[in-house]
Amino acid sequence: MTALDADTRASLDRFVLPFEESFDWTDVLERAGIRTRPRFGGRRTVALAGLVATALFVAFLLPWNGRDRGIVDRALAAVGPGPVIHVVTRQVLQGTTELDLSTGREAPIVQETETWIDDESGVVHEIVRVNGDVRSDSLHRVAEPAIADAHSTAAFAVDYRRSLERGEAKQVGEGTVAGRPVYFLKLRPTQSTEPLADATGESSQPDEISAIVAVDRETFRAVRLQALLNGRPWGPSIDVLQFETTSRAGADLTPVRTTAVTGISAGSSPISIDQVGNVLSVPALWAGSSVAARPLNEIYRQALVIGAVANGRVANPTHGTALELLYGADQPGAPDGITIVEAASARPDANWVSETPGPKPGLAELRAETVFGSNAAGTAQDVKLGTKWIVVLERSGLLVRVEAWSREDVLAAARALRPL
């Protein structure tokens, strides 16, 4: 190995200066012809505008009147003058349920997001709870949490307060939400910086983002939010449980308690069934030699690089391992195949299996995702390939993800899981 002298090294450093740690993955996907989906208020809050039918729907049909500044002022007074916004929202995750595999009982998954936003410094502390359990807890800094760019609870909160302060929120109607009389306020529309309309199958541009907020007629506190994309409901309506401001001393802007980690594949290699026992730190699970009429075709040992993400890089990376079992196919995600991915739940390796922990023991998280991609001939992109069903569960010290192309198959494989 040779080394450059310090002078040449310094010259090279100056020759091409380092780039900022920034990235635009959405742009990559768009260039690849893959349709992207916006997020609003949570990881799995996929915009399904066509399915949303709430009482708020009537509100945006009403014409602007925007004359009752008194309502806006009182809503602003209810928010308060503190430098830190504290907002708690609740929503039912769409397309995801909690399933008892033994009884078949399914229940909706309720996600609560508690957010503290220091608007001046851009520090945001976000705690996401699913059915009461903390799923993520992150502290990060955002340059400008505008609603059109972030599609997050924090963005909504900042935009709502600013709209009230600037008189850019206008009353567009009255009604009831959960039995409470409310005013509907529409926030000033902003232009999106991403091609968001693709998520609803539209191609018009530019895209216009706004939101309607239901404000309690007695307390003038926000009680429900409905985001709008190009004037139509965008994503599910979100209950606003709390919206207030506080001093910095009274805010929870403490350093993050759980660190977001990511897993990167460092390569995979096929192994025989006899070698599986040495791969994970706990005994592996499988669905038998065949499941749903599909034989076990391949087993892969997945080498992982795991670490906390800081400034766009994986800091302090460690090595991890996961196991992939492929039924009825020889590569993950192949049409008609069933894939089982598992890793020790006590290790960060589990992040490769699922970004969030599994549900409580005995339960499984079931969700459906629409998959887009190129057609078989490669002549068309952005084609809907089908619906992939995913089960995530925790069992015997392992976090397990099962993927299949039908609900029946994914449940059959999840129910068949047992020690290898």
Next chain:
Amino acid sequence: MKQGAGLREIEGVYRARAAEFRRVAAAIVGDRERALDVVQEAFAAAVGRRSTFRGDAPLEAWLWRIVVNLARNDLRERRPMPPSTEETTNGAVEPHDARLAVALLSLTERQRLVVFLRHYADLDYRTIAETLDVSEGTVGATLNTAHRALRTALEEVTK
């Protein structure tokens, strides 16, 4: 070996190493703005071709190969001026050290690529070898030659 790379795997490498990919691309094409575009296009191409990833080399090396090839093609197609010792253009990589620009021009393309991948991306010999489709021994020898040539060229320029 596994066939195909996952979107999430590609995204992971992109998010972890975007700055380095851009820096190497900028060194090759000589323009920071074009480098941004080249890297975006390269990853879009990787996403589109992900099913062809054979898995017989690390995913990152496969991605580096795509980025480097696209940057080289971009350079050829656009036929830019080489880094100048006398002038800079708006948005171009500024030759902060004119001596180095001259010295780099004295290298072969392979030597330059090895230096860029080693210095700007901190890649090990194996990954450089897999990226450029040469042996590890060739990488070591090329890097040795390049370093020697750089030193010589720099000394000659300063005489």
